[in-house]
Amino acid sequence: MTKTLFDKLWDTHAFADREDGTSLLYIDRHLINEVSSPQAFEALDLAGRRAWRPGSSFAIADHNVPTTERGFGIADPLSRAQVDALERNCRNQGIAFLGMADMRQGIEHVVGPEQGVTLPGMTVVCGDSHTSTHGAFACLAFGIGTSEVEHVLATQSLRIRRMKSMRVNVQGELAPGLVAKDIVLALIGQIGTSGATGHAIEYAGPAIRALSMEGRMTICNMSIEAGARAGLMAVDDTTIAYLRGRPHAPEGELWDQAVAYWRTLKSDEGAVFDREITLDASRITPQVTWGTSPEMVTGIDGLVPDPDREPDAARRESYRRALTYMGLAPNTPIRAIQLDKVFIGSCTNARIEDLRAAAAVVRGRRKADSISLAMVVPGSGLVKEQAEREGLDRDFVAAGFEWRDSGCSMCMAMNADRLSPGERCASTSNRNFEGRQGAGGRTHLVSPAMAAAAAIAGHFVDVRELGPGEQR
Amino acid sequence: MTPFQRCEGVVVPLDRLNVDTDQIIPARFLTSISRSGFGPNLFYGWRYLPAGPGGAAPVPNPDFELNEERFAGAPILLTRRNFGCGSSREHAVWALQQQGFRVVIAPTFGDIFYQNSLKNGFLPVVLPEEAVDELFQAARKANALQLVVDLETQTVSAPSAGLRYSFEIDGFSRDCLLRGLDDVALTLTEADAIRAFETRHLAAYPWLARDLNATT
Numbered sequence: 124m125t126k127t128l129f130d131k132l133w134d135t136h137a138f139a140d141r142e143d144g145t146s147l148l149y150i151d152r153h154l155i156n157e158v159s160s161p162q163a164f165e166a167l168d169l170a171g172r173r174a175w176r177p178g179s180s181f182a183i184a185d186h187n188v189p190t191t192e193r194g195f196g197i198a199d200p201l202s203r204a205q206v207d208a209l210e211r212n213c214r215n216q217g218i219a220f221l222g223m224a225d226m227r228q229g230i231e232h233v234v235g236p237e238q239g240v241t242l243p244g245m246t247v248v249c250g251d252s253h254t255s256t257h258g259a260f261a262c263l264a265f266g267i268g269t270s271e272v273e274h275v276l277a278t279q280s281l282r283i284r285r286m287k288s289m290r291v292n293v294q295g296e297l298a299p300g301l302v303a304k305d306i307v308l309a310l311i312g313q314i315g316t317s318g319a320t321g322h323a324i325e326y327a328g329p330a331i332r333a334l335s336m337e338g339r340m341t342i343c344n345m346s347i348e349a350g351a352r353a354g355l356m357a358v359d360d361t362t363i364a365y366l367r368g369r370p371h372a373p374e375g376e377l378w379d380q381a382v383a384y385w386r387t388l389k390s391d392e393g394a395v396f397d398r399e400i401t402l403d404a405s406r407i408t409p410q411v412t413w414g415t416s417p418e419m420v421t422g423i424d425g426l427v428p429d430p431d432r433e434p435d436a437a438r439r440e441s442y443r444r445a446l447t448y449m450g451l452a453p454n455t456p457i458r459a460i461q462l463d464k465v466f467i468g469s470c471t472n473a474r475i476e477d478l479r480a481a482a483a484v485v486r487g488r489r490k491a492d493s494i495s496l497a498m499v500v501p502g503s504g505l506v507k508e509q510a511e512r513e514g515l516d517r518d519f520v521a522a523g524f525e526w527r528d529s530g531c532s533m534c535m536a537m538n539a540d541r542l543s544p545g546e547r548c549a550s551t552s553n554r555n556f557e558g559r560q561g562a563g564g565r566t567h568l569v570s571p572a573m574a575a576a577a578a579i580a581g582h583f584v585d586v587r588e589l590g591p592g593e594q595r
Numbered sequence: 596m597t598p599f600q601r602c603e604g605v606v607v608p609l610d611r612l613n614v615d616t617d618q619i620i621p622a623r624f625l626t627s628i629s630r631s632g633f634g635p636n637l638f639y640g641w642r643y644l645p646a647g648p649g650g651a652a653p654v655p656n657p658d659f660e661l662n663e664e665r666f667a668g669a670p671i672l673l674t675r676r677n678f679g680c681g682s683s684r685e686h687a688v689w690a691l692q693q694q695g696f697r698v699v700i701a702p703t704f705g706d707i708f709y710q711n712s713l714k715n716g717f718l719p720v721v722l723p724e725e726a727v728d729e730l731f732q733a734a735r736k737a738n739a740l741q742l743v744v745d746l747e748t749q750t751v752s753a754p755s756a757g758l759r760y761s762f763e764i765d766g767f768s769r770d771c772l773l774r775g776l777d778d779v780a781l782t783l784t785e786a787d788a789i790r791a792f793e794t795r796h797l798a799a800y801p802w803l804a805r806d807l808n809a810t811t
């Protein structure tokens with residue numbers, strides 16, 4: 124029988140099926156952060172339960188940590204209490220914990236793959252919706268809530284029903300200057316933020332195969348913004364090459380044995396999906412969101428839409444609300460949108476390739492005077508170190524950008540990095556919801572190169588027209 | 596978990612699409628290690644007027660539905676597609692519950708929010724778009740529309756408006772809700788099956804057995 128990649132992952136982890144259609148799904152890997160776990164550990168302690176397999180979990184403080192002057196610790200007492208609680212709970216339950224002072228600390232979805240904690244064929248869960256990122260390694264990876272965090276800690280499993288499957292075929296080739304972020308934003312623009320609800324999306328096609336692991340993670344990461352539970356991609360040479368030599372990847376004979384298995388992790392020829400969609404990569408232009416939902420997106424040549432021309436009443440109303448919140452008039456050209464801040468970071472776009480792309484644009488240039496803050500927040504301490512070895516930090520600093528320590532930072536404004544009311548930001552993160560980057564803040568989602576270009580120009584521009592910065 | 600069988604009370608119509616969990620409870624209120632205290636911050640950005648300088652106490656926004664006198668203490672929320680999309684924060688469910696809500700009705704939900712609701716004895720009811728439309732119309736006509744949501748019979752009804760709909764929910768979740776079962780305890784009754792599966796699984800894929808506490 125032909126199987127999809129999802130079928131293979133499900134079938135190797137599901138057991139104890141019940142008549143009501145649910146199964147227990149065995150969990151190989153559990154990532155834990157400071158925000159969604161304290162109440163789970165507390166419940167575990169109250170019931171006198173121990174973690175089922177503590178060695179399968181990996182904890183990192185990322186959401187709340189400061190991105191400057193780490194040596195002074197966390198100023199906000201509540202955030203500090205959360206990070207301290209994570210460390211204490213992990214020590215208590217015997218779970219590996221990466222503290223703020225550790226060189227390898229960073230955003231959990233950047234660090235997991237970087238450390239080889241994420242490996243193909245695994246089920247990976249985490250109390251964070253962007254766990255879908257890990258699907259780039261042919262993992263069944265999805266976000267869970269705090270009660271499920273407790274459930275996984277206590278039972279190493281979840282009782283759930285099978286997801287539906289959907290395949291997104293990305294045909295053709297991206298034009299030069301376009302990246303994975305543009306593909307996934309264009310997809311969300313096409314199918315909407317509930318377009319894939321209840322589904323695991325497998326991404327396939329030549330434009331996906333041509334991407335690096337970094338780019339693939341960007342796409343799987345934002346699957347949740349299309350409503351999907353999980354994003355998936357088949358294993359190929361790119362996957363294997365990325366994993367070789369990672370600290371927690373197998374070695375020697377075990378590596379060979381694992382690789383032989385990993386190479387089977389792809390959908391069989393002729394496998395049937397519940398839904399299939401095709402996207403033509405060659406027609407995608409640099410994407411910029413204009414509203415308060417990731418589906419409110421258009422190309423750099425586009426205009427802010429006119430709500431009055433939207434036939435669906437509920438959508439018309441949501442467009443109106445979005446434009447009011449964003450302080451934008453209908454039919455404004457995207458290029459005419461002036462910005463106050465620029466944020467390059469987040470689990471979507473803070474890997475080395477993202478920083479290289481942004482640095483290549485700013486090299487030898489200066490940010491516009493009207494940009495009050497342009498900041499770069501690497502996804503992990505190791506990404507930061509690598510970037511510094513390549514001199515990217517100097518390119519950014521010379522261009523007037525701030526070069527920070529790793530963490531979630533202004534992606535969700537839980538630490539000190541946030542927008543003030545009314546401020547407008549070009550951001551490489553994944554959500555442009557009202558207040559996401561600080562109460563009253565206005566977010567436009569773009570790729571790293573587009574964010575860098577906007578910092579230089581002070582407004583959105585097509586990075587291809589601005590052209591690369593100085594050569595090195 | 597508190598059992599859920601039936602809920603009768605006023606419905607608050609929140610006529611918005613894609614209400615994300617950042618609206619339900621903004622991230623800055625998540626720095627807590629406890630499960631309580633989220634109610635007053637529910638829908639913070641919509642519910643209160645933008646703060647003036649000096650951080651004075653928040654002033655309720657008179658234009659926000661939830662702040663209307665007739666909806667005080669209402670246990671049922673009615674809204675549009677994709678409610679609870681975005682982040683996995685369970686705090687969204689806790690905030691709704693702590694504000695007094697027990698049910699939310701929408702045509703579709705964010706998957707994680709839906710699961711989180713079930714784990715807390717909070718009922719997410721999926722009804723077709725047309726049914727939701729009719730309920731919105733009825734709610735608009737009435738000053739404060741009374742609904743009866745019955746999990747036993749899987750129905751939502753508005754007796755005064757003569758409306759009645761059935762809804763689907765999977766048998767396992769329904770059972771857990773009706774009986775208020777602690778699902779960790781429930782799964783642990785299958786501990787032997789988990790152990791047996793685990794032994795087979797780790798033998799078949801031995802690299803998965805690596806302990807992440809091991810230093811490299």
Ligand code: SF4
Binds near residue numbers: 231471530535553
């Ligand atoms: S970077 Fe943003 S989206 Fe990613 S885990 Fe952190 S807060 Fe969530």
